Amino acid sequence: MDKIKIAFVGTGYMANEYARVLTNEFKNQTQLVGAINRSSNSIKKFIKKYKVLKSYTKLKEMMESSNPDIVIVSVNELSTLKILKILSNYKCKCLIEKPVGINFEESKQILKLNNNNFTPLICLNRRYYSSILNVKKIISNDKTKRIIKIFDQENPLAAKKSGKPTKVVKNWMYANSIHMIDLVYLFGRGKIITVKKINKTNILKEGITSTIIYFDSGDVVFYNCIWNRPAPWCVQISTKKYFVELKPVEEISFLSKKKRNWNSFKKSNFDIKYKPGIYYLLSDVLKSKKNNLQDLRYSHKLMKLIKRIYFD
Template sequence: MNKLKLAIIGLGNIASKHLPVLAQFDDVELVAFCDTNEARLHSVAAQYGVKQTFVDCKHILAEVEVDAVFSFVNVLNTFSVVTACLEAGRHTFLEKPPGISSAETRQLADLADEHGCLTMVGVNRRFYSSVKEAQQAIAAAGPLVSIVLDAPENLARVRALKFHPQEVIQHWIFANGIHGIDLLRYIGGEILQVQTVNRQWFDEQPDSFGALVEFKSGAIGHYISDWTSPGGWRMELRGRDIKILLEPLEQSQLIQRDGTTKPLPIDDIDLKFKAGFYAQDRYFLDCVRQKRSPEFPALTLRDAVETMKLIEAITGVVINPFSLRKRVFSG
């Protein structure tokens, strides 16, 4: 079997979680790396035995023939880098978020269609074994009645890292909250309507979000994101006489009406690697090898437009990407 040749653009923290997974696959060859940090570029390339290195994504796309590109660049560079990948005709896996507005995501989806590129957005919680087991348990007991997702954020910690520019922090729900909001949509299905109430308590921006989501199936989604209070993400799936608690999301337990509980199984691969990454990356690579478009449970760029629209509905914010980037990158 011929190996799939991959190029990696962006070698930061999230790449350090993907690369051990990609290196595990016998049918994959990492042939070229690109990063603007030359010290990191050469260190990571040496670690994985990659000879071809670049500091400009345009050069890696022009000079190296690969079967697919994995883009792990930062939030504000995602649109320009993925645009270059798609215009070069490269099948592309990109880490979330897929741009910083639904309009931007739609532009990328249109580009992918125009150039015949397969795409997939990295929202690994769709591929958690804990989530899969929870869905199966609810379905076996009857229809899903409601979803409760509590997804707080700790902006003080994010600011203390001094990694993200202020413009990203101001729109943190797009940059990171997308994981929880997409999971709500993934489990609930097609949306009929969204009702929201947001508040600004202690921060310089809204720091409390509440949404009631009505799904076509009849199920109701409850989204709660209070950035004012401590705690991790937790989710409940509620059905007939049972509910599934995921706290943290990487683990799930079944709770019955009589109070008995039972932990649901977790795939060992989600313990060996960052949860969901192995199944997610393998799925995209199989699509590339078989020349077929990713489908559910994957999040394609076209489907990601709907997730971005849901975030906009919850926040009441539609970002002007041009003005945002102008402030960030102008001298």
């Protein structure tokens, strides 16, 4: 059986996380055939560490020479559109680190790149945390209405001090809050009928954004984001049968109607050994047929919800 050929656009932190899992856990079914990055020092280390067949300086050359089955894109948010315009001309699966575009307007341009050959898949790795996978199992057969509370925390001022570009900082709700806002759709069932803003804040100051999101299924999501102050990332889900808490999101504890004592699940060994979610995400995408990763249409829908929460 032929190995699945994988190439990398970008060789920074996230690329290393994916490559580490691939070389340790999937080396018998994958081959790392190429990589490209603006930093020659970064790519030299990457090629050597993960035994990638070849480094490239031009993306088109890499695609035509290495002919990868999967391309992992983990680049600066400001470069995503340019990269995807090139990749959309090739037949391959494309794993794209979120956000797919710097803001809602750019996501509209990226959505137009969809075609029959190009298969873009969005790397929303929190969906693949072992804790999240266990929550889905616990509540999947409970058809009662859900009350969902999502507590987000973001610090774009710290990002600005660390050297992030101004345009990225100003769009931080797309760049990073997208992690937690994705859980609105993951746990809320049906279609959103109302987005009710309770409090709005300037994200470059201290404050809180509070929004209530109503689904036609009867599910309700309370989304709160603390800006530039300490707070945990936390999710709570209440149904008639269960109360589930993810605090932090990597860990799960829950109560059931039948048993009032707290139950918990430990992190999986893969979520301890590697960046949480990455192993399970790659396991899913390496399937020969259907996987559960989201596409550009979903990414655009998610960006639209972020826009409704923060800008409309």
